[in-house]
Amino acid sequence: MDRMATSSTLLLLCSLLLCSYSFAAAPRKLVLVQQPPLVLKYHNGPLLRGNYTLSLLFYGRFSAAQRSIVVDFVRSLTPTGASLPPPSVASWWRTTASYAGGDVHLSLGPQLMDESYSKGKLLSSSDMAALAGKAAAGGGHRAIGVVVTDGDVAVEGFCSSRCGTHGRLAGSAGFVWVGDSARQCPGQCAWPFHQPIYGPQAPPLVAPSGDVGMDGVVINLATLLAGAATNPNGDGYFQGPADAPLEAVTACTGVFGSGAYPGYPGKVLVDPTSGASYNARGLGGRKYLLPAMWDPVTSQCSTLV
Numbered sequence: 001m002d003r004m005a006t007s008s009t010l011l012l013l014c015s016l017l018l019c020s021y022s023f024a025a026a027p028r029k030l031v032l033v034q035q036p037p038l039v040l041k042y043h044n045g046p047l048l049r050g051n052y053t054l055s056l057l058f059y060g061r062f063s064a065a066q067r068s069i070v071v072d073f074v075r076s077l078t079p080t081g082a083s084l085p086p087p088s089v090a091s092w093w094r095t096t097a098s099y100a101g102g103d104v105h106l107s108l109g110p111q112l113m114d115e116s117y118s119k120g121k122l123l124s125s126s127d128m129a130a131l132a133g134k135a136a137a138g139g140g141h142r143a144i145g146v147v148v149t150d151g152d153v154a155v156e157g158f159c160s161s162r163c164g165t166h167g168r169l170a171g172s173a174g175f176v177w178v179g180d181s182a183r184q185c186p187g188q189c190a191w192p193f194h195q196p197i198y199g200p201q202a203p204p205l206v207a208p209s210g211d212v213g214m215d216g217v218v219i220n221l222a223t224l225l226a227g228a229a230t231n232p233n234g235d236g237y238f239q240g241p242a243d244a245p246l247e248a249v250t251a252c253t254g255v256f257g258s259g260a261y262p263g264y265p266g267k268v269l270v271d272p273t274s275g276a277s278y279n280a281r282g283l284g285g286r287k288y289l290l291p292a293m294w295d296p297v298t299s300q301c302s303t304l305v
Contacts, residue, residue: 038239038301040251040294045235047101048228052173053109053143057135060150061115066180069214069286070148070221076282077106077225087269087304089282092222095293095302096229096248099237104229109139123155129167132175144228145175146221151183151213159185164220166228174228178220182213190216192256192265192277192289205265205277208287215289222290223249237296248293252301255292260303266292269305279304 054074058067075081076089084090097103112135119127128147136145149155155177163185164178181189187197193207193215207215227247230237238245257266257279268277271287278287292301 037299038251038294039299040237040239040246040248040296042100042237042296043235043242045231045233047099047230047236048104048173048232049101050103051105051107051142053107053139054146054225055109055112055135055139055143057112057114057131057145057147058150059114059131059147060117060153060180062113062148062150062180066211066214067111067113069209069211070217071108071111072282072284072286073218073221073288074106074108074146075284076280076286076288078108079105081283084281084283087280089280089288089290092280092290092293092304093226095295096226098295098297099230099248100296101230101236106144106225109143110135117153121153123149123153125156128155128177129169129175132169132177133172136169136172136175139172141171141173143172144225145169145172147175147177148217148221149177149179151180153179154184155179159188163189163216164224166224166232168233174232176221176224176228178217178224180213181216182211186212186216189220205268205289206275208271208274208276208278208289210274210276218288219291222288226293237294249291251294252292255301255303256289257292257303257305260292266303267305 077093081090131147132145135147136143158179166174166176169175186194190212192205193212194204209215226249230248234242238247239251240246255266257268260266268279270277278289280288280290282288292303295302
């Protein structure tokens, strides 16, 4: 099942419903409502397990600094990244091992660049699948094709209904697409690093890399990789309808730290030098802000801090 309309509602819903917060302190809670337990049902389908390679294709004109933000994030997911003390990118990813699929080990594969916009700047879902196939080519059934589109590329459904997606891809383990939203919809797909379109306009958090769009890409990439691992074919772990499921991370929309509630992303760490907000350390001294992931052991949205 092609799930191009799946999983990308994370930050779109955030912008519509959850995007008021304070950088210095949490807003006052006016009403405390007891929420029902969050349960992602396992639908008995196959999950990813074992070793996989992430092959990256940067579609458009990305600077070396922008590409390195994504590359270093992927490198931080690997066993090498596990050497970092928590909270780290690797310790965040380790939650996926609690799902029925077991351990999923990711490694960085080939990196391709398409600076000539070979399919133009208006991409359909079929265009995206073709680009993902190019990224994963030669990697076999253990390759995941990852496409990152530049900020001036319009993709079918981007900003209006999704910030990215994951799905099946013939001959590989699947694909992931995410878009740089800095020019088109940062209030939807790069929150909490940009003010939301709707709701109270509190100051945004400071992006760890200094690039709002690319830090938004990392949030969405993390979200979709978790979905690809725990619900690769649409019959894994999810809540709700199969054609618009809440997955491992989208079920925890708007939660980045402990104490989060609608309008407040939760308690996160702040770099004393740059003032940037983060909750995970990566290789090369990188810092990232990663969304909470549902933990099947506790049936809770697990945060790093």
